Amino acid sequence: MAIEAHKVTKRFGEFVALDDVSVDVASGSLTALLGPSGSGKSTLLRVIAGLEVPDAGDVFISGREATALAPQKRGVGFVFQHYAPFTHMTVWENVAFGLKIRKRPKDAVRARVDELLELVQLAGLGKRYPSQLSGGQRQRMALARALAPEPEVLLLDEPFGALDARVRIELREWLRRLHDEMHVTTIFVTHDQEEALELADSVVVMNKGAVEQVAGPRQLYDEPVNEFVMSFVGPVNRLDDGWVRPHDIELRHEPNGSTREAQVLRVVRLGFETRIELERDDGERLHAQLTRDEADELELRDGDIVYVRTRKSRSF
Amino acid sequence: MTVRTLSLAYLAAILVAPVSLIFWRAFEHGWHPFWAAISNATAVHALKLTAEITLVAVPLNTVFGVLCAIAIVRHRVPGMGLVNALVDLPLALSPVVVGLALYLLYGRGGWFGGWLNAHGLRILFAYPGMLLASTFVSLPFVVREVVPVLREIGTEQEQAAATLGASASTTFRRITLPAIRWAVAYGVVLTTARCLGEFGAVAIVSGGIAGRTQTLTQYVQASYENFDPTGAYAASVLLAALAILTLLLMTVLRRGDRSA
Numbered sequence: 001m002a003i004e005a006h007k008v009t010k011r012f013g014e015f016v017a018l019d020d021v022s023v024d025v026a027s028g029s030l031t032a033l034l035g036p037s038g039s040g041k042s043t044l045l046r047v048i049a050g051l052e053v054p055d056a057g058d059v060f061i062s063g064r065e066a067t068a069l070a071p072q073k074r075g076v077g078f079v080f081q082h083y084a085p086f087t088h089m090t091v092w093e094n095v096a097f098g099l100k101i102r103k104r105p106k107d108a109v110r111a112r113v114d115e116l117l118e119l120v121q122l123a124g125l126g127k128r129y130p131s132q133l134s135g136g137q138r139q140r141m142a143l144a145r146a147l148a149p150e151p152e153v154l155l156l157d158e159p160f161g162a163l164d165a166r167v168r169i170e171l172r173e174w175l176r177r178l179h180d181e182m183h184v185t186t187i188f189v190t191h192d193q194e195e196a197l198e199l200a201d202s203v204v205v206m207n208k209g210a211v212e213q214v215a216g217p218r219q220l221y222d223e224p225v226n227e228f229v230m231s232f233v234g235p236v237n238r239l240d241d242g243w244v245r246p247h248d249i250e251l252r253h254e255p256n257g258s259t260r261e262a263q264v265l266r267v268v269r270l271g272f273e274t275r276i277e278l279e280r281d282d283g284e285r286l287h288a289q290l291t292r293d294e295a296d297e298l299e300l301r302d303g304d305i306v307y308v309r310t311r312k313s314r315s316f
Numbered sequence: 317m318t319v320r321t322l323s324l325a326y327l328a329a330i331l332v333a334p335v336s337l338i339f340w341r342a343f344e345h346g347w348h349p350f351w352a353a354i355s356n357a358t359a360v361h362a363l364k365l366t367a368e369i370t371l372v373a374v375p376l377n378t379v380f381g382v383l384c385a386i387a388i389v390r391h392r393v394p395g396m397g398l399v400n401a402l403v404d405l406p407l408a409l410s411p412v413v414v415g416l417a418l419y420l421l422y423g424r425g426g427w428f429g430g431w432l433n434a435h436g437l438r439i440l441f442a443y444p445g446m447l448l449a450s451t452f453v454s455l456p457f458v459v460r461e462v463v464p465v466l467r468e469i470g471t472e473q474e475q476a477a478a479t480l481g482a483s484a485s486t487t488f489r490r491i492t493l494p495a496i497r498w499a500v501a502y503g504v505v506l507t508t509a510r511c512l513g514e515f516g517a518v519a520i521v522s523g524g525i526a527g528r529t530q531t532l533t534q535y536v537q538a539s540y541e542n543f544d545p546t547g548a549y550a551a552s553v554l555l556a557a558l559a560i561l562t563l564l565l566m567t568v569l570r571r572g573d574r575s576a
Contacts, residue, residue, distance in 0.1 A: 051475055071478040078479040084472035088494045098480035101490075142476075149481060 001060070002027040002185035003048060003153060008057030010043055017043040018054070019209040025202075027062075028183045030176070032196035035206035036232070041189045042081075044206070045155050048187070049078045062152050074153075077146030077184075081158040083138045085130035091141050092117070092126035098149035116144040119178070136167040143175075147184070156188035160195060172199055193233045197221065205229050227316050237286040242313035246289035250309045251276065251298060259307035262286070267300050276300060278308065335556055342549035353550035358526050362535035363554070368443070369518075369531065370511040373451040377507050381458025382500060386492075388459070389466040403459045406452055414452050415520025418445060422521075441523035446531065449517035454510040458503030465499040466492075501569050509562040513555065 003025040010018040018040045025031045033041040046052040048059055050071035058067045066074055086094050095116055099109045117123045120140035130138055139159065146154060159175070160168040176199050179186055190196050196203045197217040205212045205220065205228075213225045224230040230243050237244045252259065261281045268275040274295035276288045288308070290298075300306065342350050353359065387393070388400050406414070420426050422439040432439060439445045473495065477487040493500075515533040522529040526538060532551055539547035 049479055051479070071475070072481045072483060074479075076479060078476065080472050080476060082472065084476040086473055086476070086491060087469075097477070097482075097490075101480070101482050101486055145476075145480065 001025065002029075002062055003187070004058075004060040005044065005048060006058045006060070008044065008047055008054045008059065010040075010047060010052060010054045016209050018047065018057075020057070021206075021209070021211055022057075023204055023211060023214070025185060025187060027185055029201045030179050030186045030199060031188075032200035032203045033187060033189045033206060034191070034193060034196040034203050034232070036191055038208070039206040040209040041191075041204075041206045042157055045157055045187060045189050048153075049076050049155050050074050051078070075149075075151050076153045076155055077149070077151035079139075079142045079146050079154070079156040079159055081161055083130075083142035083162075085138055085141065087130055089129075090126060091122060091128050091130065091133070094130065094141055095126075095144045095148050097145065102149065112148060113144075116148055119147075120144040134167075135163050136171055139163065139171065143178075147182075152185065154184045154186040156186065158190060159188050160190070160192075168195075175199065197233070203233075205232065207232070224314070225316075230314060230316070235287075235289070239284065239286060239310060239313065242310075242315040244286075244310045244313045246275070246287050248310060248312040249286065249288035250311055251288055251290070251300070251306045252309070253298070253306065255307045256309075259309045262306055262308045264300050264302055264304040264306060266302055267295070269295075278306070280308065338549055338552045338556060341545070342553040345546075349546050350550045350553070353544075353547040354554055356547075358530070359532075359535055359547065359551060361527050362530045362532045362551070365443075365446075365530065366512060366532040369447050369450045370508055372447055373454055373511050374504060374507050376451055377455050378458050378500065378504055381455070381503060381507075382462055382496070384459045385462035385466055385496075388463055390471070400463075403456050406455050411449075411453050411514065411516030411518075412520060415449055415517040418448055418452075418517070418521050440521050441525070441529055443529075445521035446518050446529065449521050450511045450514050453514055453517050454507045457506040457510060458500060461499040461503035461506070462496050465496050469495045498569060498572055501572075502566060505562055505565050505569065509559060512558050512562075 001024045003023075005021060005023045008018050008021045009016070021040065021044060023044065033044060035041045043052060047054050048061070050066070050069060050073075054067065058065065060066060061074055061076070071078075086097065089097070092113055095113045096109050099112055104112075113126075114123070117126055120143055122137060122140055122144065125133065125137065130141065133141065139162075143156075143159075160171055163171065172195060188199070197220070200217060202214065202216055203220050204214050207228050213220065213229045215223070220229065220233050224233060227243065230236055235246050237246060237249065255261065262278040264276060265279055265285075266277040268277070269292070272292055274290045274292055276290060276295070278286050278288060280286065286308070298306075354363075384399070384403060388396055388403075419440065421428060422432060422445060423429050424433070428439075439448070469492075473491050474487050477491045478484075482490065513533060514531075515537070518531055519534060519537075522531065522534065524530050524534045524538065526535075530538065532555060536548050536551045536555070539545070539551065
């Protein structure tokens with residue numbers, strides 16, 4: 001294991017940010033810490049980096065006990081949510097910082113920084129100051145800076161949180177490719193389930209300072225262990241005693257024994273996907289997700305009466 | 317009348333006219349009397365003494381000002397609120413009161429007066445007392461300039477430096493200090509101006525003995541009272557010139573701050 005957090009507890013005053021949390025991260029993997037705000041995911045990341053000292057528990061990095069080790073000595077690269085650029089240094093100097101303080105030879109520093117700027121597609125922008133970069137460029141600079149001293153572990157705190165939607169998706173794909181080339185053990189924190197499912201090999205779902213489930217993206221979506229994971233990882237309907245994903249709801253014009261009557265409240269067209277908002281005869285609200293073709297075939301309009309069947313429902 | 321004319325008229329009447337008058341009176345009879353007035357031994361000594369006080373008080377308040385600012389902003393220690401309020405005391409307190417307080421502490425019959433006297437140490441009516449008074453009154457400026465900047469930059473850059481392997485001293489030298497450098501410079505300029513112009517507190521603790529414990533501001537007062545207006549005007553012009561230089565420096569620093 002590249003990183004082990006063992007029974008870690010961290011309190012801020014009365015608030016328990018981490019409650020006896022244990023997480024193992026495999027060497028070379030890309031792991032997501034997924035959870036709502038206040039779930040403790042960022043705190044766990046900061047405990048691993050040494051930026052927070054846990055009240056109880058241990059942290060091991062590459063098999064070494066690191067709990068009492070200062071952040072300087074952990075060999076981790078950390079990318080902050082707002083990138084924490086050194087504002088008085090150029091992009092080049094930012095990336096070179098970790099190498100210069102290690103007193104690496106000048107030629108080696110220059111070669112490494114140039115290589116990294118190339119890698120993060122900032123070659124030619126080395127002389128700029130961080131304030132002259134776009135959000136996405138600043139993020140990539142922060143990444144290059146963290147990677148420069150060749151850390152054993154790369155930690156990213158909400159790496160895409162401050163970017164607009166399009167840049168976010170581009171950077172996501174780019175980060176995945178980068179990880180596949182470099183194989184640095186990487187943990188990133190996110191509250192966006194789509195981001196976690198798309199990027200990570202392994203997802204740690206956290207809630208209220210505890211780990212709810214650790215699984216691969218597919219298993220997490222198909223076999224959530226409890227209601228929280230089910231409802232946090234993807235959209236759901238709460239129906240009768242079970243939970244149903246909107247794409248597991250079937251709509252038809254004629255009843256057939258196992259269907260319930262419902263009225264269409266609204267048809268929302270989102271490109272490939274069409275979302276149908278419904279109200280069942282017992283007043284229960286739900287929504288179904290159809291492909292555009294399926295929706296077109298049904299010719300649904302607001303106010304129509306349809307018959308609803310659930311294909312797959314989970315109860316916990 | 318517009319707001320602009322009104323405010324300009326106010327500035328002209330309150331600030332510009334008196335200061336211009338000083339310059340006019342100093343150079344009324346040309347350069348020669350001016351030069352004679354400021355090159356006599358007493359004036360030169362006063363200028364030297366003022367410089368000696370300023371050159372020690374300013375570095376002291378710069379180093380401790382930066383440390384105080386870091387303590388106020390970065391260390392959540394109980395009582396820091398009180399420290400923060402205390403720093404402003406010299407701005408609120410009349411310098412005369414400061415002088416009197418030092419007198420009560422170090423003077424004959426003061427708390428430390430007897431002990432100091434017994435050991436042959438002189439604080440009052442000597443350089444140490446004047447330095448103490450000047451340091452007291454000019455203490456807040458570096459702290460007040462640096463605190464908001466430290467608040468604004470936050471701790472993330474320092475944490476980033478730590479994760480990159482920088483020790484605490486490297487982080488301070490290469491991250492914190494460059495980030496606050498304009499604020500420190502600005503604070504130094506204001507501290508210097510305050511030290512050069514200090515009168516009230518120093519007047520009480522120095523005794524104002526010409527050629528020995530007389531600063532430039534005291535020289536102005538003494539010259540005036542001794543029916544030597546030329547000497548008073550000349551020294552005033554020197555002080556005013558230093559003040560104008562300070563203002564220019566501040567303007568330059570403000571520019572640097574904005575371009576950073």
